[in-house]
Amino acid sequence: MHESTNQPQEVPTQVKNPDLVERRRRQIVDAAAKLFIAQGFHKTTTRQIARAAGVSIGSLYEYVASKEDVLYLVCEFIHKEVERGVAEAMQRTTVGKEVLAEVIREYFLVCHRMSDFILLIYQETRSLPAVWRKRVLENELRITGVLVEVLAGLADGGDLPAMSSEKLEMVAHNITVLGHMWTFRRWYMARRYSIEDYIRVQTDFIIGMIARQT
Amino acid sequence: MHESTNQPQEVPTQVKNPDLVERRRRQIVDAAAKLFIAQGFHKTTTRQIARAAGVSIGSLYEYVASKEDVLYLVCEFIHKEVERGVAEAMQRTTVGKEVLAEVIREYFLVCHRMSDFILLIYQETRSLPAVWRKRVLENELRITGVLVEVLAGLADGGDLPAMSSEKLEMVAHNITVLGHMWTFRRWYMARRYSIEDYIRVQTDFIIGMIARQT
DNA sequence: ATTATCTATAGATCTATAGATAATGC
C-alpha cells in the first residue's frame, strides 16, 4: 500500500510566508478557542473570530478556506497541548512502587487544567467535515496510546500485574475516559469532590480494577 | 424553600387539545431525532423537520416556539427511553450472586441499543438554552440514580462489599460513563470487540474495582 | 512587482410569523 495515494491534506492558505502563517494562525486559534468555549462553534461568527484575533474578515480567509478550517485548527492545537501535557507529566513520574498512582494523578491533573478544551472536542467534533473528524479521532487515540506505552512499561518492569495486551489497552481507555469524566460531569462532581478527592477515589478504583486481572 | 418560586416551565404550544399536542409532538420528535442524528442539530433546518414530520412549517410553530424547543423535546424523549430501558432491565435481573454482573450487562446493552441517542445528547446539550440544559443534566443524574439504588440494594443484601455511600455513588457514575464510552469510542472499540466482549472485559474490571474497597 | 491586508457587499440561507383557509362542534 502506497502512502502517497493518501494526499495528507492540510488547511490551505493564500499567504506565502510560513512564519507569518504560523503567527497569524496562532492569533486566530487563540481567539477562536476562547469564543468556541464561551459560545459554541455555531453561535460564533467568522467576524467575531476575526475581530478577536485582531485581523479583518478578509485576512482571516487568507489563512483558512472556511469556518470549519478554524475549528480543525483549534482541535489540532488542543490535542497538541494535551499530548504535551501528558508527555511532560509522564516524565515527571518517578520509578518504583507508586508509579501507577502518580501516572493517574498527573494525567487527571492535565484533564483538570484542560477541562474546557477537552469538553469542546467532545461537543464540536461532529461539526467537522469527515476527513478532519477522522484526524481528530486519530489524535484522540494517540493520547490513549501514550498511556498504553506507560502501562506496558510498568507491566514489563513487574510494577503491574501482567495481563493481555488487549486488557492493558482497555485499562488505558478506561483511565482516559475517567479523566474526561471529570470534565463532562464536573458540573456535578465539583459539588462534592475537589479534584484531589476525585483523584484519590478513582485511583483506588483503577488499582482495584487491575489487581484482580490475570 | 418554596418549590412554587420556580415556575416549572414547559415547552409552549398554541394548540388547545392535549391529545393532539402529544400526537403531533411525537411525530415531530421522531422526525427530528433522526435528522439530528444524521446531520446534527445546526445543519438540520426547521423546514426539514416539518417535512419529515408530515406537517407544514407553520404548524410546526404551533407546537413549539423555537427550534431549540424541538431539541429539548428530543432530549426529554431520549432520557425517558433510556430510563425506561434501564428500569426494565433492572427488573429482569434475578437475585443472588451474579446480580451485579447482570445489572452491568443489562445497562450496557441499553447503551448499545441507544448508542446514537446517547451520542446526540453528549454532542448537542450545549446548543440548548440554559434552563433546559440544566434539566437535561438533571435527567442524566436521574439515570445514574437508578444505578445507585440498585447498588445500594445489593450492598444492603450483602451481595456487594459494604462501602461508603460516597464511593457507591462514584461506582454508579463510573458504570454509567463506561457504558457511554461504548457509544462515543465505538468507532474504535467495535474494530476489536463485539458488545459482548466489551461487557465481559469491563464487568471484570468493575467487579475488581469494587472488591478492594472498604 | 509581489505579497499581505482591508472594506464593502453579493448571494445564500434560515427562522419565525402574518394572514388566509379549512375543519370541527355547537
Added chain:
DNA sequence: ATTATCTATAGATCTATAGATAATGC
C-alpha cells in the same frame, strides 16, 4: 365561533469573495 392548518414571505444573519489599498523588497 373556535380551533387547527397552510402558504407565502419579512426580516435578520452570516459566510465567503471581489476588488481596492497598503506594505515590502528588489
